[in-house]
Amino acid sequence: MSYLLGQRDTLRLEVRDEQGNLSNADVALTLTKPDGTTASPAVDNPLFGVYTAQVTYDQAGDWLRVWQVSGAVVAVDSDQVHITAPALRIVGLAQVKKQLNIDPADTSQDEELSGYIDAVTEVVEDIVGPVLPRTVTETHTGGAGTLILRRPPVISVTAVVENGTTLADGAWQVDPETGILTRSGARWAGTVAVTYRAGRTVTPPSIRLAAKELAQVNFRPQLGGDYSPFDTDSAEEGVPGEVRLGFFVPRRVRELLKPYEQGGWLP
Structure with missing residues (x-):
């Protein structure tokens, strides 16, 4: 999962015995922050077998969250979360959702789509140089x-x-x-x-459009339906039959970026 720096989160754990029934136990939570330091937030037991803890993410990067359960039930549960600092991107979430014809009220894919936008920003800037100041x-x-x-x-x-x-x-x-x-x-x-x-104080329209197109072509398989992971016969989409797995830059996106593409002479 992904959160913004400074965001507060309520973590929740259900403890169950071997029969799958809720059970009380001794529960501790350890957070490992991106700089390697650890924290142990207070753990509450609001309901039988249910444990919660409050955490505020005060560092950007990857956090490890480990629940240690002992007593009537012995178990370990862990996951991780990525924290990002609020920052400009070449295109915003609302713009890309419009490009993909996703209802603005539908937020079910916002987190995943935001990750694609971050990746698009890196790919585009690798071609044209810094866009965001x-x-x-x-x-x-x-x-x-x-x-x-x-x-x-x-x-x-x-x-x-x-x-x-x-x-x-x-x-x-x-x-x-x-x-x-x-x-x-x-x-x-x-x-x-x-x-x-x-960077650029004003993002050229063709770079902005290229970023939206790149996000669209890479995220579209996530929407399901009858969309094929393989390319069509359209030359605009790239080489016919080329697999659309992983990040790649379609021909029409390269054409949009071409006026601003950095030369090979750069160090």
Whole structure:
């Protein structure tokens, strides 16, 4: 399951004996957080054989939840939950549900669909570079008049530190699309640390549409019906007969992304 950072959850466990009947026992809950630390929330016994605990997820990442049962019944039950921090994605859940013709009031698949949207964001950004704005700090070695930032396009450069000295804005120029950072009238010397905002302040319509199409084509088999896991004879869908298992990028999605595709010369 997946929750948002800071979300509060009520965990519930039913304890049953070998005959399948509810039974009281000694129950403890241990949570292992993403950083490896553990917590043991108080466990309540509101009903016979039923145990609950309240937990607030205060770290992003994967949490392990282990119920330890002893006494009249001896058992161990475990599961895990993924916690994500609220963040922008190329397309929102409502947009993708509309693309898939899912009723907005139907929330039964929201969690699973959100995971697909996260994966789509990674796939699209691997092709076109950062779309969602983020701060990047990276280190380069001087020696030439230019260096290439690794995560273009570049919204803005916030700091350039050459051999421990912060350079004024006029000491360099940047090409936002290629990420080429040029030293004015000189060569870069020593170690150069660059902090910049990568991504796009406005997501181009074709990238947004490509993300929705990619989410649709990969999630559609989950909707059941008579949809085949194999491709159709349509060239737009990819190679006829190609298996649609796992993530792949259909031809029409590649065409939508082509105007913004990063070149092979990037490091």
